[in-house]
Amino acid sequence: MAKVESFSLDHTKVKAPYVRLIDTSNGPKGDVISNFDVRVSQPNKAYLPTAGFHTLEHLFAKYFPKYLKGYVACSTFGCGTGFHLILWGEHSTTEVAKAEKKILELIANKVTWKDIPRVNEHNCANVNDLSLFSVKWWAKRILNEKISTDPYVRKPI
Ligand SMILES: [Zn+2]
Known part of the structure; x- marks a missing residue:
């Protein structure tokens, strides 16, 4: 099983946007769970404004389960630069980056307001x-910059 550095990341060394495997761990029955860093903007250089970031969270939650097996959760980093993506099983960064790219292409080209899930006060805690506009602008920017499958060396898909 892949063993990688987890919480010792030097944020000045990375080249976003990228997908990075943070860690895998085993449950008591041997199940593997993987935690990915889906970084969408360069740390300490750019971050997503909350409305665009929050909308991207809703859309990642809708579309990642369609494109990746074993989806558990996708949650925002408080810094506004990326997401934790949690998946059952082991997956390559290429597999995750390809799924992310498909979702960003959908957002940039096809998604309309009615495609955003849970836009109501029952299912969202900050619906306003x-x-x-912001999520489409950022999807295009991330696609333009290209998603790397390696956090340190640009390996764009
Ligand atoms: Zn919400």
């Missing part, structure tokens, strides 16, 4: 802080 969502932006289709």
